[in-house]
Amino acid sequence: MQTHTFKPDMPPPVLSVGVLGWLRTNLFSSWFNTLLTLFAVYLVWLIVPPLIQWAFIEADWVGTTRADCTSDGACWVFIQQRFGQFMYGFYPTELRWRVDLTVWMAVIGAAPLFIPQMPRKALYGLCFLVVYPLLAYWLLHGGFFGLSTVPTSRWGGLMLTLVIASVGIAGALPLGIVLALGRRSDMPAIRVLCVTFIEFWRGVPLITVLFMSSVMLPLFLPEGLSFDKLMRALIGVILFQSAYIAEVVRGGLQAIPKGQYEAAAAMGLGYWRMMGLVILPQALKLVIPGIVNTFIALFKDTSLVIIIGLFDLLNSIKQATTDPAWIGMATEGYVFAALIFWIFCFGMSRYSMHLERKLNTGHKR
């Protein structure tokens, strides 16, 4: 009896495995792709080496004045010298610890919410959402309980960007959810009200809203009553973004099958408990990408406050480049701003992906 032994497998052709294989299938699979690859390589070669040269190799890192920037590359001394202003705006230097403390409190206070085993998480979260804004206002603005007042006209830099973004998000989300529910309401008055609100705010550009809040509103108010400029901008941002959130959430509500509503009603749940316990948890989960998308857009839109003379991160940088001692540093400033904005937006998008993975287990196919 002869046993048949298989010969060992021949190794695959060299050109179809490993780095070479990958290159061949992905970059050089046809003459057109080859051409595109070569073109892309050429572009990278054109852009990247000079960029590295400018940003790192020939850059000046240490010094205190413009005169210390002797080489041809970037002058990071400018960023280093004005770093405090880019972060805190004109917030008094000796009081900047209050801003730091506010940020640390947010980090430490929110940390327990990310621990999966934490008991009574919902209750803690609710308390945090109520207590933290008050504490933050007290720390940042002051004026009572022994802290001196720092008027909002002194706020600026990244701090102001974060204040506008986080207040905008915290205000627009609940308002947006209510508007979405209202738009699907059976009561005509509420429905018409919500539709009008949403369509109005979606119909105007944010820049117009800000402009109106800063240029027109003061003329209509009685003399002597001047509304804080930042407050006006915040209200504008919240109303504007809530309309977008409302439409995103409505998309989620429409995706929930009718059976869910009927089942919840059959269990004897009233409207608010049906929404709160059955519909919204499912709907919001579905629209996480849309909501985060809106948040990222909101974060970037905060830089529009430049047109009403608020000094957010971008405007602080622009303002610093008008100091005759640093004229002409705009490129360095804007590169720095882009980097900060990218870090925050990228962080938000990574977190949303993580959130989707965590919550979306039921839907994964």
Next chain:
Amino acid sequence: MKMVKSTLAVLTTAAVLGVSGFAQAGATLDAVQKKGFVQCGISDGLPGFSYADAKGNYLGLDVDVCRAVAAAVFGDATKVKYSPLTAKERFTALQSGEVDILSRNTTWTSSRDAGLGLNFAGVNYYDGQGFLVNKKLGVSSAKELDGATVCIQAGTTTELNLSDYFRASGMKYTPITYDTSDESAKSVEAGRCDVLTSDQSQLYAQRIKLAAPDEYVVLPEVISKEPLGPVVRQGDEEWFDIVRWSLYAMVNAEEMGINSKNVEEMAKTTKNPDIARLLGAEGEFGKDLKLPKDWAVKIVKQVGNYGESFDRNVGAGSALKIERGLNALWNKGGLQYAPPVR
């Protein structure tokens, strides 16, 4: 966008007309004294005129006007709060009472003076549209610019002035318009245009941005009149006078050779009746303005005379190095002239 803009403009004008004239004589000074500081509207960033240093202090020629008023009213130039304003919101902020003075490189024109319910208290800088060229072109006058490619830094009237000037001189040009000063500076440097036009004060700031500032010159021709000055609400003549005379005090001080170093000495020892009247050593001229007797001393001591302020912020002592030109005193070939205190 254009429609939105024009609609807004109409609305603004309408609203403005509605509220103009509410200011009452004396109301502003009373309010300012009550709150303890002058609320001053400044630019959101203009080299030499209003900008912030690394510590967040506002500096500049326009800022100095506000400091002078605070020095006159309170004897303390630091009692100013600043509201950085964009070009669009500046008049509203003044009309609605958000600021007491608008000192924000604002050109004095008839429509603003008469149509917006505002009063210009004086001119702290005579500006005008000019040209910046590379020395290599060998051009020494704007009359030689026929056929040039002109980079324009977009402004409210820059394009119009330019086309008027070239048409009146029978010359041709190719315009390239840029929105920001950084872009236009870069394109002059890259040689995309032969000449850059903007207000002269801007051109000097542009010049610092270039890699080799010394290779560029600002041509002598000025093709538009842009007198810049502080603005107050119409109807409160008392406050208007205080702002106007704070400015005049600085100009008068320069003319009389009074500066921040010698002012206190001069106030005590002077024999010159003009100086004695200005510095309050003789007469009661502060009282007419509802100001303390030594109001001018405080201004000159804390802010300096006009020449010192000019030099420190935009002139030879600054990075901008703008020549006095039209802003020299009247007896030195310029236009800065202040009526006497007596």
